[in-house]
Each structure stands twice: as C-alpha cells, then as structure tokens.
Amino acid sequence: MQSLPFYPQGFRSCAKSVGIRDTTLDFTVIASDVPAAAAAMFTQSRFCGPAITVGREHVANGQLQAFVINSKNANVATGEQGLANIREVARRVAEELHIAAEDILPSSTGVIGWQLPMENLRAGIAGIAAEMRPGRLHVSAHAIMTTDTRPKMRARRIGDAVLVGMCKGVGMIEPNMATMLAYFVTDARIAQDYLKQCLQEVVNLTFNMISVDTDTSTSDTVAIMANGLAGDVPLADFRQVLLEMATDLARDLASDGEGATKLLEVTVSQAASFEQAKTVAKSIVNSPLVKTAIFGTDPNWGRVAMAIGKCHQYTDILPENVSISFGDLLVYQGQPLGQENLPQLEAYLHNTEVAIYVSLGTGEARATVWGCDLSYEYVKINGEYTT
Template identity: 55%
Template sequence: MTYFPKGFTSCSINAGIKDDTLDFTIIYSDVRASAAAMFTKNQFCGAPIVIGKKHAADGYLQAVAVNSKNANVATGDKGLEDARTMTEAVAAELGIDAADVLPSSTGVIGVPLPIEKIVSAVPGLKARLRADGLEQSAKAIMTTDTYPKFRTRKLGNATVAAMAKGSGMIEPNMATMLSYILTDAKIEPADLQEMLKRAVDVSFNSVSVDGDTSTSDTVAILANGLAGEVDLDEFQLVLTDLCIELAKEIARDGEGATKLVEVRVSGAETDKIAKKIGKSIINSPLVKTAIFGEDPNWGRIMSTIGNSEDPVDTSAVSVSFADVHVFKDGMPAEDKRAELEDYLKTDEVLINISLGHGEGSATVWGCDLSYDYVKINGEYTT
C-alpha cells in the first residue's frame, strides 16, 4: 500500500527541456520543514549543488525543485544564475523564501539550461499541487532510468516517502544520484543530518553501476513535523531500510543491466576495508562482463581481491556464489561449474567473500556490464 506524508504535495510537468516527457517537478511542504542534505564531492559539481548547499545549511527547507534532461553542469556563471532564477521563480509561485527551495538538475553535462522554458512553465503550478503527486515526481526526475523508484512506510502516526533516480554515472561519494525523502515526523535538523549520514553510508554509498561519481549527486530529507514525534531509533531503521531498497533498485536498473549483483564481504580488519574490496568487485569490468555472460570465471574475483591496497591473508580467503564455494580457506573448492552456470542464469547474483577472522564487514550492490551499456552511453547526446 502507498502512503503519503501529511502536508506534502507535488506537481510534475513537461517544460519542454529536451522532449515531451515529464521533466520538471516541485515538491512542497505546507510548513517550513527541518531538513538535511548530502551532496556529491565531484569538484565539477552542478550549479544547483552550489546553491543547494547554501539553502540547506541552516537545516530548514520548504520546497524542492527538480528538472531532468539537463544537469546544468560546467555552465559557468550563467549556470549559477540559472539555478538561482529557478529557485526564485518557484519561491515566488509558492509564496515562500527562495532560500527555502532546494534546486536539483540532472541530465546531460555542459549544455546551458533552457531556464526561460522553466520560468515560463512555473506560474500556476501551485494550484496543481496534489497530495498523491509524489509518484509522478519520481517519474519526472528520471533520465535513463527505465522505471521510477518510489517507496513509502508507516511509522506509528508518521509516514515516510522516498524516491530516487539513477541508472548511469553511479558511484556515489557521500550522497546518491538524486533522492528525496519526505516525512511528517517531527525531528530536529541535527538529528536528521546524523540519521541521513548513517543511512546513506550503508545504502547509496554502497552501490555502483559504472564507477563514475556524478556531478549532480544529491540526497535530501525534509521532516515537517505534522504527525508529531517518533522514536528516533525506529525512524533510523525505517530510513535505512528505505535507502537500501532504493539503492538496490538503482543497481538493478543500471544502464543496460540484466542482473543485480550483491557482494557481501566479511572477515576484514575494518568495515572500511570490507567496503573497498566489495566495491572493487562490483566495479571490475572483468567481473561484470563475466556475470553478464553467465561465465563462472571466479579467478577474476580472486585477482580483484588481490589488488587491494590493504594486506590480504590469501590463505584465509573464501569465496562463494550464494552457497556454492569456488574457493575455500585459501584453496580451490570442488569444481561445480554446471551448478554455477545454472545459478548465473538468474537475475540476482550473490557473491560471498570471507577474508579471514576480522570484525569488518560490508554489503555492496552493483550490476553486470552488457552490450547495451556501451550503446546507451555511446549515443547519450545524439
């Protein structure tokens, strides 16, 4: 069942940025909301990131304005001016302070944002805001995604709704591709920021499609308090679960992907080392193409583990596909190629890696690398 948090409405339209699909959305809270956000560390970050960081810095927001089909990245001073113009136009329409609007843009890099199309499309949108419009917002923020990513949860009297987009240029660094989380729970900004970071570290920061950190990564959470207080520990669990679900959907919907790949690493010296090795597996072109080809060439996994910058006790390493071991305690396991070939025909592949007896562990998600990935990215701007 789909739930919608109290006091949040949205509207999605086609502003004509690139084609005739949905490309612009506004998400609005009836009241000023506590807020927290995390952004890309890419040094060529989009103009909306520069503006968004300033607007979210005081811990409060009231609206989010997102356009797809154009990232407004590498567009110089004009790009910054356009990002400000977008927030000002939305703020004027909603009757709120422009500093309470978080802007986001996603799409092709290096092309000026057709800001005049957005500005001319904004008047009248406030009257079109709908409480059940959030699912349309999840569609409006898509670029090469093949389906929208939207989830909701109930927590006592409170509701949490979350959406995300992302399919390519996915290797988040302190944030996700684009994700907006909305709740009517009453939570202070400082608590929101801490909880968001915890959730992001084990979800969006644990997913990769192609190893490229986007210039536009943004994840933001707004809590308007209209449903009252909640147990913060319970909220953390719900928030983390939602973020993990969305992160897995992003990996599953990776450009050209045919399989979701989950890598669980245990026995590492630290969680950080476990995550680094897990990420190296899901980012390896050799591993990804073998999985696409349903070829149980597990030697590629061993090679990738061995390339770790951190010491690995190779005599203690074990690797399995689901529960079928290919390498155990530093030695090749019984050859079960036929069984492995059958397993790799599934659309979800689990790789378990044990590095020994350390306390560190991590789970990461990625996808295979298909012919279609090359086709999609070889024709992206044409």
C-alpha cells in the same frame, strides 16, 4: 501510473513537462505547506553543478520547504550563467509559492555542458501554485528519471507518520559522499540535528554502497524534509525505517543500472575493518571482468580472486586465508575446489540476483555493496546518449 498507498500530511507536488529536451516529464516541485526540518548530502565532485552550490547554501540552516528538480539537463560545467540560471529558477518558484527562495533545494540531472533552456522554464513555472496537489508524489518519481527504466519509490508508516522516498539514477553511479538524486519527505517531527546525523549514517550504509560504473555524478543529492505535522515518532523506529527504505531504493538503483540484467550483491566478511571490507567489495562489484562474466553466465570465479588481489594496499590479505562463494556454492578456500562445481556455478549465474560472499580472514568486520552486470546495452545506451 502506479500511485503510493499513502502520503505524508502537508506535502503538495506537481510534475510536468516544460520542454527541456522533449515533451516527457522533466520538471517537478515538491513543497511542504510549512517550513520543514531538513538535511541533505551532496556529490564531492570538483565539477559539481550550480544546483549543488545553491542547495548547500540553502540547507545549511537545517530548514527547507521545497525540492525543485529538473531532468534532461544537468546544468553542469556551465560557468556563471549556469549559476545565475538555477538561482532564477529557485527565485521564480519561491515567488509563485509564496515561500522563501532560501528554503528551496534545487537539483538538475541530465546532459553536462548545456545551458538550461530558460524561456521554457520561465513559462513552465508561471502559475505553478495552482498545479500543486497532495497525493501526487508518485508522479514526481517519474519526472526525475533520465535513462531509468522504472520509477523508484517507497512509502512506509511510522506510527501516525508516513515516510516517502524516491530516487533516480542509472549511470554515472559511484557515489562518494552522497549519490544521484534521492528525496525523502515525512510528516514526522524530527529535530534538525538528529535528521542530519541519521541521514548521514543511513546514506553511508546504503547509497554510498552502490556502484553502477565507478563514475561519480556531478549532481548527486540526497535530501530529506520532515514537516512535523504528524507529531513525534520513536527515533529508533524512524532510523530503522529510513535505513530499510534507503536499502530498498539503493538496490532498486543498482538493479536498474544502465543495461543491467542482474543485481549483484557482494558481501565481504572477516575483514580487518569496515573500510577494508568496503574497498574489497567495491573492487569486486566494479570490476568490468567480474561484471561481464556475470552478464555472460561465465563461471569464471578467478576474476573475483583478481579483484580481491588488486587491493594491494592491504598486505594482510593472504590468498591462503581467503574463501569465495557464489550463493551457497563455495568455489575457493585457500585453493580452488575443483572444476566439478563449474556447471553448478554456471547454473547459479542465470539468476537475476547474484550474491558473492568473500571471507578475507583478516578480522571481524563486514560490508555489503550492490551493483549490476555490464552488458551490451550499457555500451549502447552510453554510446548514443546525447545525439
């Protein structure tokens, strides 16, 4: 198991199997030695899980001390019992670690509609304080996985401080306000208000710009703790490193989308607004016909035109002003550029990263989004998930 090159001061963690569905890693606690400035963003789902409800309450005052995360069971659509269960999980962990339950942000990810196996969780939490160790955050990145094929984590230095980020997510990925599960911990000292603003700005340019399958999870959470033990760092540096790390992690998520064989990056430029650029880019990256064509290396660029066209709310988009490129290869510029370049396009589609550039000719704004192709494996994974 790959470890990280460095870790922030004052964070301990443990990751284990408590037997939620099997004996694989399914439970992790990441705790700061001292209360930390914190911020979080959550799913906008109307069917959000009770962990989201509790997390919203607990982060409201801008302070957290621990993330407690289980995989293999989302604890969603579980009624009042589900809410009582996750509150008990937070309370028990707090008692073990001698911290306030109100400083815990809980998350659950996995199958929807099943109650948590509380006996297993109670047994797993008992005595957990003795298992908390520094330098083990990389194991947590494994414990939060569901159908992920690999852990997704990064570590960066900012002056004397360290920022570590990790996330999971492979299907049910079209975040709206926040996305899947992503956690950042740093020993930099960052004011609560700035931390919150910075997280929102970064998430809107990164995790909110990816989509695997247009399905929005009931459990999406992005959270950050800054415990301040390394002191102050330049805020602009902090924001830039967080943005770069979140971009890397978002690309990791897209390229490990369920069944994905290719990372798809779509940039829409010369748009009337960021919103227009993002909407058109998402329409392309989410189109099943674009995704299957890229999976099959079918040089069917007309489907990109289709996906632009279905954004019919934008009456300023005129086909004669649009251009479409794959990598460096221009295929449409107000009219098709002939079938001679189809073999070249087909060859380009064999890359594991496919970049599509669209110029709308309606203004100056631009947006980049990330997604993946749609393969047999996506169908297989999701036709066989619970049983």
